[in-house]
Amino acid sequence: MAQGDRRPSISGFSGGETPVRAAEVVGAMSIATDLGTGQPLEHALRTAILAVRLGELAELSPSDLVDAYYISLLHSFGCTSDATEQTELFGDDIEPRAKFALVDGGNPDEVTAFLRDVVGQGRPPEVRQAMVAHALENALDIARSTFALHCEVAQRFAGWLGFGPGVISNLAYAFERWDGNGFPGAAAGEAIALPARVLHVARDISVFLSAGGPDRARKVIEQRAGGAYDPRLAALAADHFAELLDGLDDALIWEQAMAAEPPPQRWMTGEEIDAAFRVVGTFTDLKSYWLRGHAEGTSQLAEAAAWRLGLPEAEVSTVRRAALALDLGRVAVSNAIWEKPGPFGLTDWERVQLHPYFTERSFAHSPELAPIGELASAHHERLDGAGYHRKTPGPGLGRAARILAAADSYQAMRERRPHRPGLDAAAAESELLGDARSGRLCPEAVDAVLAAAGHRVAKRPRELPAGLTDREHEVLLALAAGKTNKAIADELGISVKTTGNHIQHIFEKTGVRTRSAATVWAFERHLVQSA
Numbered sequence: 001m002a003q004g005d006r007r008p009s010i011s012g013f014s015g016g017e018t019p020v021r022a023a024e025v026v027g028a029m030s031i032a033t034d035l036g037t038g039q040p041l042e043h044a045l046r047t048a049i050l051a052v053r054l055g056e057l058a059e060l061s062p063s064d065l066v067d068a069y070y071i072s073l074l075h076s077f078g079c080t081s082d083a084t085e086q087t088e089l090f091g092d093d094i095e096p097r098a099k100f101a102l103v104d105g106g107n108p109d110e111v112t113a114f115l116r117d118v119v120g121q122g123r124p125p126e127v128r129q130a131m132v133a134h135a136l137e138n139a140l141d142i143a144r145s146t147f148a149l150h151c152e153v154a155q156r157f158a159g160w161l162g163f164g165p166g167v168i169s170n171l172a173y174a175f176e177r178w179d180g181n182g183f184p185g186a187a188a189g190e191a192i193a194l195p196a197r198v199l200h201v202a203r204d205i206s207v208f209l210s211a212g213g214p215d216r217a218r219k220v221i222e223q224r225a226g227g228a229y230d231p232r233l234a235a236l237a238a239d240h241f242a243e244l245l246d247g248l249d250d251a252l253i254w255e256q257a258m259a260a261e262p263p264p265q266r267w268m269t270g271e272e273i274d275a276a277f278r279v280v281g282t283f284t285d286l287k288s289y290w291l292r293g294h295a296e297g298t299s300q301l302a303e304a305a306a307w308r309l310g311l312p313e314a315e316v317s318t319v320r321r322a323a324l325a326l327d328l329g330r331v332a333v334s335n336a337i338w339e340k341p342g343p344f345g346l347t348d349w350e351r352v353q354l355h356p357y358f359t360e361r362s363f364a365h366s367p368e369l370a371p372i373g374e375l376a377s378a379h380h381e382r383l384d385g386a387g388y389h390r391k392t393p394g395p396g397l398g399r400a401a402r403i404l405a406a407a408d409s410y411q412a413m414r415e416r417r418p419h420r421p422g423l424d425a426a427a428a429e430s431e432l433l434g435d436a437r438s439g440r441l442c443p444e445a446v447d448a449v450l451a452a453a454g455h456r457v458a459k460r461p462r463e464l465p466a467g468l469t470d471r472e473h474e475v476l477l478a479l480a481a482g483k484t485n486k487a488i489a490d491e492l493g494i495s496v497k498t499t500g501n502h503i504q505h506i507f508e509k510t511g512v513r514t515r516s517a518a519t520v521w522a523f524e525r526h527l528v529q530s531a
């Protein structure tokens, strides 16, 4: 990972692509982890700012300060990896996490009340009673194994992201406590690395700022000092509370969190960015057993289809990364919905249709990542305008979006879902071709995806609307690009007079009378994008 306060030179990078700040990549994912853990979207970003401020007060070394910043953004990366198991236990995987964030794990009464509140939600009373009894009896073992899993997954992702041993080792302590009653319960006191002890205080200030305001947050830090927190750090935070919160603005929290990164800034390039998007895809797929491999499979199909259709290298990279990221917003929707064996109800369906929106919003704050998020968020759109979440019709969907839609659709059909078996290759091919025929998916993208998946694809007879000839289509494309008759003639190697004749024929066949109207007609029929 490149380091330095200025954007590194792009020479030598594949395709001359723009480097991306590691803080932006991790910050975007932290928004998704907040969505998946029921926290306000400011939470992880605000925790990072508070950790740096508290770390400076505590005179952390420069490297510890960097670790405190990054573990604040990364600490929940493993928290959605057991969403299936959490849903079985609690009936939901998001709201109980938000409730547990408020619980003092060292207070048996609070832990018991929490378990009685959330375990077995939605089950018949006798089943629920048995589940609560089991949970109370085994709470410690369950919590230890749960948080050990969360830490290990976050540590592995940190490694994929190129972080060093400082960040990785600190993540092991993300849920420990000063008094040794944390999870997985492997360390206490000063055996817990200092950046992780800073995280514990900063994270709870952020949680309780949202849950109860500054006074409540300060009180919690004071009350739990020496229990949950290093007493020296808790006292520093309490004594400098106003200073820690000074100028924090939820509306500007992204900018403030990016500005808070301790120097030197870290940058990602080329394969590092690809590795980061593999983290995004794997993080997403871990949300449910049913999704394992979906992101990677979709990405391979989409990338192969993009090369096949001749997209430029830079756009192929965007397609590959967008395919890995397309379902990131799934973490914002409960597995109680994703894993339902029956059909979706109205509420379920409305939530499901929001997942591309959440994908887009996770990346929206980073200028470098926003275009990838925007493309990824179009993967359920359809040419006939019947997709979601924007219902963008064909003219608004470029080739990359069409490829993504076809690849995601094919890959999903091959996979099992709670309400249906996976389709075999022939059945998935038939479904995809049907969607091309009915005008939902782009025939060209469907063919490219099917070819990428190993199907034999018959060459489609070229059917241009209104009886246009291939030459008239070429002239129409040049018209749509705003070219003069002379420029069109030169480009196509024909005379100006012949060009004029072709334009006249286009007008007659399409029923339009002006060049601008012909351009609009071409867009209406997707002739421009599919050229």
Ligand SMILES: [Fe+2]
Pocket: 326, 327, 355, 379, 380
């Ligand atoms: Fe999706």
